[in-house]
Amino acid sequence: MVTVEVPKFEIRKETLHLPKEKSALIIVDMQNDFVYPKGKLFVPTAPGTVEPIKRLLEKARAKNVLVIYTQDTHYLDDPEFKIWGEHAVVGTWGHQIIDELKPQIPKEIIVQKTRYDGFFGTPLDNILRSRGVERVY
16 A cells, blocks of 8 residues: 655635536546545545535536546556556446445546546546636536
């Protein structure tokens, strides 16, 4: 198992409004390998984020806000494994988005990414631009 240091950051407890027009909610890498202790690249603070994200997801769905998931995606012998260790391999339990936040396909979009950046080498930018998204949550 690899341990990753997560820097501290302030969470603002303001009221959040999700206007449907020109908005999208992006749920980033909420996959079994990162969220659960038996995952291959478990992030200890991740379980505490599930309920707040779930509440935000429910709010977005209720208002028909575009929901996009990024999904860290790797194949066997991926060069990235030299940095982070093996994780999020296609077809494994660890690659799957957690059940609590399960995408509603085909209404919601999953953007598979093979690197740390959700925009590099993915259609994410095009998806946002083609839908006129100006606000991302």
